[in-house]
Amino acid sequence: MSEMEHSDCPFCDINQADTKYYSINPFLVVIRCNFCNVPVVVLNRHTMIPTSTEKLAMVSALSAIADRIYGVCGWKINRTQKIAPGHVHWHAEAVDGTV
Numbered sequence: 496m497s498e499m500e501h502s503d504c505p506f507c508d509i510n511q512a513d514t515k516y517y518s519i520n521p522f523l524v525v526i527r528c529n530f531c532n533v534p535v536v537v538l539n540r541h542t543m544i545p546t547s548t549e550k551l552a553m554v555s556a557l558s559a560i561a562d563r564i565y566g567v568c569g570w571k572i573n574r575t576q577k578i579a580p581g582h583v584h585w586h587a588e589a590v591d592g593t594v
Contacts, residue, residue, distance in 0.1 A: 517560040523553060525560050528586060530578060532594050534560045537584040543576070545583050553585060561587035 515527035517534060528535040536557040538545055545553065561570040565587070573586040
């Protein structure tokens, strides 16, 4: 997934059969979180501090998917890092709490 893969990183080894991919580009991926069952955008490189450009790209990519799933204004970004501390990742969650 990243230029510098780490064997103990769940996002570097994300090519799992049960992972649903919504969007992939060289800098990030939007997948269904296998733990939360919601869309999550993951930055490809190992960092917890994305650049301004990366933040915009992450919001844009997640918005495109979340708007289709939850409807415009029907979701919010949860920036809590839930699983992997090596890649910044944000979840899209329904505002009403449904999955």
